[in-house]
Amino acid sequence: MTPSLFRAGWSMVFAVGILSCHSGGSASTTDTIPAFNKDSLIASIKVLSSDSFQGRRPFTPGETATVNFLVNYYKTLGLEPGNGNSYTQDVPLVEISPKAPPTLQFETAKGKLSLQSLKDFVLWTERPDTVLQIERNDVVFAGFGVVAPEYHWDDYAGLDVKNKTVVVMVNDPGFYDSTLFKGHTMTYYGRWTYKYEEAARHGAKACLIIHNTAAASYPFSVVTSSNGGVKLHLDTRGSNAYQLAAQGWITEETARKLLIASGKDSSLLQQAKHTGFKPVALGLTCWATLQVKEVYNKSQNVIAKITGTKYPDEYLIYSAHWDHLGIGQPDAKGDSIYNGAADNASGTAAILEIARVLRSGPKPERTVIFLSVTAEEQGLLGSAWYAQHPVYPVAKTIANLNIDVLNTYGPTKDITYSGKGQSDLEDYLAEEAKKQNRYVAPEDHPEAGHYFRSDHFNFARAGVPSLTADGGVDAVNGGIAAGKQKHDEYTEQRYHQPSDQYDPTWNLDGALEDMQLVYGIGQRLANSHQWPAWKQASEFKAIRDKTAADRP
Numbered sequence: 001m002t003p004s005l006f007r008a009g010w011s012m013v014f015a016v017g018i019l020s021c022h023s024g025g026s027a028s029t030t031d032t033i034p035a036f037n038k039d040s041l042i043a044s045i046k047v048l049s050s051d052s053f054q055g056r057r058p059f060t061p062g063e064t065a066t067v068n069f070l071v072n073y074y075k076t077l078g079l080e081p082g083n084g085n086s087y088t089q090d091v092p093l094v095e096i097s098p099k100a101p102p103t104l105q106f107e108t109a110k111g112k113l114s115l116q117s118l119k120d121f122v123l124w125t126e127r128p129d130t131v132l133q134i135e136r137n138d139v140v141f142a143g144f145g146v147v148a149p150e151y152h153w154d155d156y157a158g159l160d161v162k163n164k165t166v167v168v169m170v171n172d173p174g175f176y177d178s179t180l181f182k183g184h185t186m187t188y189y190g191r192w193t194y195k196y197e198e199a200a201r202h203g204a205k206a207c208l209i210i211h212n213t214a215a216a217s218y219p220f221s222v223v224t225s226s227n228g229g230v231k232l233h234l235d236t237r238g239s240n241a242y243q244l245a246a247q248g249w250i251t252e253e254t255a256r257k258l259l260i261a262s263g264k265d266s267s268l269l270q271q272a273k274h275t276g277f278k279p280v281a282l283g284l285t286c287w288a289t290l291q292v293k294e295v296y297n298k299s300q301n302v303i304a305k306i307t308g309t310k311y312p313d314e315y316l317i318y319s320a321h322w323d324h325l326g327i328g329q330p331d332a333k334g335d336s337i338y339n340g341a342a343d344n345a346s347g348t349a350a351i352l353e354i355a356r357v358l359r360s361g362p363k364p365e366r367t368v369i370f371l372s373v374t375a376e377e378q379g380l381l382g383s384a385w386y387a388q389h390p391v392y393p394v395a396k397t398i399a400n401l402n403i404d405v406l407n408t409y410g411p412t413k414d415i416t417y418s419g420k421g422q423s424d425l426e427d428y429l430a431e432e433a434k435k436q437n438r439y440v441a442p443e444d445h446p447e448a449g450h451y452f453r454s455d456h457f458n459f460a461r462a463g464v465p466s467l468t469a470d471g472g473v474d475a476v477n478g479g480i481a482a483g484k485q486k487h488d489e490y491t492e493q494r495y496h497q498p499s500d501q502y503d504p505t506w507n508l509d510g511a512l513e514d515m516q517l518v519y520g521i522g523q524r525l526a527n528s529h530q531w532p533a534w535k536q537a538s539e540f541k542a543i544r545d546k547t548a549a550d551r552p
Contacts, residue, residue: 036353036512036519042502044073044349048322049341049502056340057326058232058299058375059095066322067300070372073352074304077359082303082369083391089301091374091385092235094128099291104248106139107285108261115254121208122227123248128294134245137205138164139258139284143272144172145195145207151181152275159279162203165286167255168195169272171215175447176273185420186449192216193379193452196247206246206288210255210269217448222496223249225328225338232378234385235296246288258284299323301382302372303391306358308526310365314551315392316525317369317464318354319383319455320347320403321376325496335498342490342500346406348372350515357519364526366398373455376404377496383455387462395550399425399525399532400466401518402456406511408503409486412472414441415517419451422540423465424532425521432520436513444473444487463543465532469518471510 047053047069054062071087081087101117102124115121125132143155145168153173172190174181181187188194192209199207213219227248236243250258259265262282271277302322308314324340339345355370369392373382390397415433417426420443430440443450451457456466473483494500525532531551534541 036357036515038508038512041349041353041508044352045341045345046502048345048348049339051337055326055338056322056324058323059297060326062326063299067302070302070322077356079304079306079355079359082305087302087304089303089391090298091301091382092298093232093375093381094235095230095232095295095297096128096292097230099293103289105287106258110261113257113261118224118228120254121248121250122223123246123288124227124231125246125290125292126233126243127245132245132290134205134288136285136287139167139282139286140164140279141167141268141282142279143277144169145198146172146189147198148189155279156202163205165206165208166199166204167208167210169210169269170212171447173273175215185446188452191449191452196244200242200244204244207244209249210252211249212252217445218491220251225325225496229328232375232381234381246290299374301374301386304370306363306368308366309363311529312367313396314366315369315397316366316522317371317397317400318351319371319373319400320344320351321382321455322348322372323374323377325377331498338498339501341502342405342408344404347403350403350406354515354519366526368526376455380455380458383458387458394462394464395547397464400456400459400464401522402454402466402468403518404454404468407471407514408506408508410507411476411510411513412474412483413476414439414472414474416441416443416470416472417467418443418470421535422538423534425465425467428521428524429469432517436517441474460540463540463547465534469514471514
């Protein structure tokens with residue numbers, strides 16, 4: 001975006017915001033939650049998702065435009081800088097990009113099986129080696145690639161995979177058998193990031209995940225658009241942690257070809273879904289080549305704050321990721337800009353609107369932080385860096401309320417969230433929903449593992465009670481069937497595609513209600529001295545308990 005275009009876009013948004021401070025906007029649904037302004041929200045979404053922002057990818061002019069937009073918005077609202085005298089926090093990253101398409105081949109008793117990049121597989125590396133030659137190594141099928149003592153499950157039991165390629169299935173056993181793990185609700189063991197981490201802990205050379213659309217909750221096109229080109233990682237120079245030489249995905253059809261070539265069939269995938277499965281050496285060898293180049297640079301989180309009047313050293317964090325995928329593979333219409341209007345220009349605009357409303361009213365008793373994080377699409381990197389290098393002590397951070405993708409299809413009777421049974425925040429959510437005559441519904445797609453796919457997860461891992469309200473599915477107009485249809489249409493037709501653009505036909509009335517609900521939780525937290533707790537069965541409770549003595 002040219003400077004003049006940036007100034008024009010920002011000026012338009014802020015002018016709408018100033019007017020909304022006096023216009024009242026949409027009607028409030030409770031006595032304690034002020035109105036939010038739809039025009040102000042839309043103006044920010046339109047600017048952030050415009051072609052001139054180039055898809056808001058870190059390390060591009062789109063990042064510069066986005067960070068400038070956010071900083072200037074906060075400055076003009078009168079919010080304080082959130083990192084000392086700065087509105088930004090440096091996030092050191094390394095950009096690793098392919099210099100040529102990766103190659104992946106398997107050798108079987110029947111000969112060589114060559115695969116086509118982005119059609120049959122996606123492969124990348126986190127190692128910044130200019131040329132990475134993965135020499136012939138044995139291939140092992142290790143079920144789901146899970147080691148979960150609490151569920152009496154170990155796909156690596158008695159298995160030596162050092163310097164071998166591990167092939168595993170996506171999701172966890174509970175997806176196929178409700179009596180296992182948490183049933184249809186994905187655990188972290190089902191998340192693809194975990195599978196690479198576990199393979200690395202066992203010294204594997206590479207790990208390939210077998211894609212399945214239902215189990216992954218997204219089509220293979222999402223895998224290719226997210227991982228088929230330039231990727232960003234946290235700069236880990238100086239760390240001695242072992243990294244896989246390569247990690248990636250293969251299609252289900254490719255997996256079947258490998259099984260047939262090894263003298264087996266898809267029944268092996270069925271066996272892996274049951275207790276007692278033992279990993280199987282496939283009798284294949286694998287080799288690959290990746291030629292990459294690396295660029296070390298710093299992206300930026302944007303941080304602003306409103307200092308509390310009574311408990312200034314206790315912190316509530318509103319967060320949303322500002323980034324998207326940038327410019328990538330063209331779609332069927334030739335559009336190559338991944339604008340990310342819903343994901344997550346909408347969430348970024350939402351916390352700007354919350355900041356505007358909070359700034360216009362009485363100051364909160366606790367300090368409220370507005371954190372726009374980078375590189376979520378690259379693996380929750382901006383929030384991971386903040387959680388590892390917090391500007392405000394984790395022990396004194398009471399909660400994180402995260403917003404990732406607003407409802408664009410109208411009001412709902414319900415509200416959903418991921419991570420049931422984790423913290424008191426879900427109880428607060430139910431109480432605020434009741435004020436709006438709404439109810440909390442079960443997560444629409446618990447098998448998708450959304451709790452591990454948004455930035456709140458990095459706060460949870462640090463022990464901070466965290467919540468992302470996901471919007472509802474029980475549409476006021478059309479009921480649950482209509483709501484689920486809209487969710488599925490978004491996943492299939494817009495998610496991580498150039499078609500995720502602002503649409504003037506969007507109905508943002510439901511988004512405004514959801515924002516009011518989250519704001520209500522925030523007001524409850526920001527104007528009291530209570531500390532939301534983790535539920536007794538939460539895996540994050542012990543982390544929080546260790547820091548209890550450090551609270552004010």
